Amino acid sequence: MTKTVTVSHPSGILKGQVQLPASKSEANRALIIAALAGGESELQNLSEANDTQLLQRLLSSDSDTIDAEDAGTVMRFLTAYYAVTGQTKTLTGTERMCQRPIKVLVEALQELGAGIEYLGEEGYPPLKIKSFTGSDKKRLKVRSDISSQYVSALLMVAPLLPEGLELELEGKISSKPYIEMTLALMKQFGVDASFEGNTITVPHQPYQPATFAVESDWSAASYWYSMVALAKEADVTLLGLREASHQGDKAIVEIMRRLGVYTEFMPDGTRLTKKRAEKRVAFDFSNCPDLAQTIVALCAASGTAVEMTGLESLRIKETDRIQALQIEVLGIGASLEERTPGVFQMNPSLMIDRELNFRTYQDHRMAMAFAPIALLQPIQIQEPEVVRKSYPRFWEDLEKMGFELRYSEQ
Numbered sequence: 001m002t003k004t005v006t007v008s009h010p011s012g013i014l015k016g017q018v019q020l021p022a023s024k025s026e027a028n029r030a031l032i033i034a035a036l037a038g039g040e041s042e043l044q045n046l047s048e049a050n051d052t053q054l055l056q057r058l059l060s061s062d063s064d065t066i067d068a069e070d071a072g073t074v075m076r077f078l079t080a081y082y083a084v085t086g087q088t089k090t091l092t093g094t095e096r097m098c099q100r101p102i103k104v105l106v107e108a109l110q111e112l113g114a115g116i117e118y119l120g121e122e123g124y125p126p127l128k129i130k131s132f133t134g135s136d137k138k139r140l141k142v143r144s145d146i147s148s149q150y151v152s153a154l155l156m157v158a159p160l161l162p163e164g165l166e167l168e169l170e171g172k173i174s175s176k177p178y179i180e181m182t183l184a185l186m187k188q189f190g191v192d193a194s195f196e197g198n199t200i201t202v203p204h205q206p207y208q209p210a211t212f213a214v215e216s217d218w219s220a221a222s223y224w225y226s227m228v229a230l231a232k233e234a235d236v237t238l239l240g241l242r243e244a245s246h247q248g249d250k251a252i253v254e255i256m257r258r259l260g261v262y263t264e265f266m267p268d269g270t271r272l273t274k275k276r277a278e279k280r281v282a283f284d285f286s287n288c289p290d291l292a293q294t295i296v297a298l299c300a301a302s303g304t305a306v307e308m309t310g311l312e313s314l315r316i317k318e319t320d321r322i323q324a325l326q327i328e329v330l331g332i333g334a335s336l337e338e339r340t341p342g343v344f345q346m347n348p349s350l351m352i353d354r355e356l357n358f359r360t361y362q363d364h365r366m367a368m369a370f371a372p373i374a375l376l377q378p379i380q381i382q383e384p385e386v387v388r389k390s391y392p393r394f395w396e397d398l399e400k401m402g403f404e405l406r407y408s409e410q
């Protein structure tokens with residue numbers, strides 16, 4: 001039996017305010033750094049996302065076995081945290097987590113003097129973190145084209161190392177704004193670092209406990225942008241977003257300017273209204289991979305031709321997102337093809353008059369990216385509970401904005 005939600009929106013008109021969840025990326029950095037700082041930090045507006053609730057619980061757990069579930073930041077950040085603070089732990093996760101690579105991070109930590117062993121396949125969780133003897137290494141080369149989370153994990157523990165750390169990033173720097181977010185959060189807790197060219201230097205220094213308020217989540221905002229783009233009429237205010245944000249997914253403002261949404265930063269929130277959309281667009285998602293599914297689903301549903309680059313990391317996230325998208329857009333009559341290595345083209349042929357039933361592949365973003373299509377016609381979404389990873393109140397927020405939901409088991 002599969003849980004399914006049928007979603008529709010009788011009027012197609014969206015008007016009102018949405019209180020977005022807090023960013024799990026900011027929250028999870030703040031939690032790790034506050035733990036490293038010791039003392040009494042005050043973290044405000046911590047995300048209710050499962051990824052954040054989970055990290056908060058795990059940081060105060062004295063269990064030997066730690067289950068990071070499906071949370072990439074939890075797995076990668078805790079690996080570095082336990083290693084450098086000399087804690088003996090077995091770190092595991094969901095079946096999918098054990099298929100998401102971690103070798104780059106483990107090898108870097110080993111070079112820094114951590115004793116870490118693979119308990120299953122080499123290069124993947126589960127891991128056994130055994131010891132930390134330290135080393136006199138102060139400069140490391142680390143690949144930055146697979147996941148920025150390895151770099152962020154190393155940076156957060158770097159000030160604790162006796163000589164600090166100079167990290168030379170090798171290859172393309174993917175998801176770069178997440179690395180900058182890490183450095184910005186470290187600064188909030190009193191640690192200075194420099195990022196010049198492809199080298200990040202973090203001197204040895206103590207973190208200071210601090211008060212930090214987590215911003216609303218720009219990735220979560222992207223689904224509301226998509227809804228505004230597909231609505232007949234819309235005037236939606238998203239609360240808790242800042243114009244000066246640490247989050248790279250604020251790129252949604254410029255992307256959606258081309259896809260039919262006008263953004264105004266108002267004193268009480270970010271106001272979205274409709275504007276004319278372009279019918280042929282091209283985007284590079286290297287800096288904002290979590291926006292790709294939102295844009296693919298929107299372009300497929302609105303008959304917009306889109307060329308996309310920078311999607312490399314999508315294959316190793318909660319699911320193989322390229323494959324999941326290719327299958328699901330077919331149902332809307334669109335096809336997503338890799339024309340030349342790394343360049344994807346989607347030429348939608350609009351056929352949205354059949355029954356649409358989307359699978360979600362244990363990936364929160366598949367559910368939330370396709371949900372806005374309910375503004376055009378009733379749709380079904382399988383396993384709607386996946387949203388708990390980053391936006392547990394997603395479906396309730398849809399209901400508040402006039403969507404009708406019916407749950408069933410099929």
Ligand SMILES: O=C(O)C1=C[C@@H](OP(=O)(O)O)[C@@H](O)[C@H](O)C1
Nearest residue numbers: 025073147148149175178290313
């Ligand atoms: O550091 C972070 O908080 C994240 C970095 C990104 O991952 P990659 O660096 O693996 O692309 C992003 O996709 C993920 O949702 C959160």
Ligand SMILES: C=C(OP(=O)(O)O)C(=O)O
Nearest residue numbers: 070071072073290317318
């Ligand atoms: C990729 C994601 O998360 P993570 O890598 O932290 O599991 C995501 O939230 O889209």
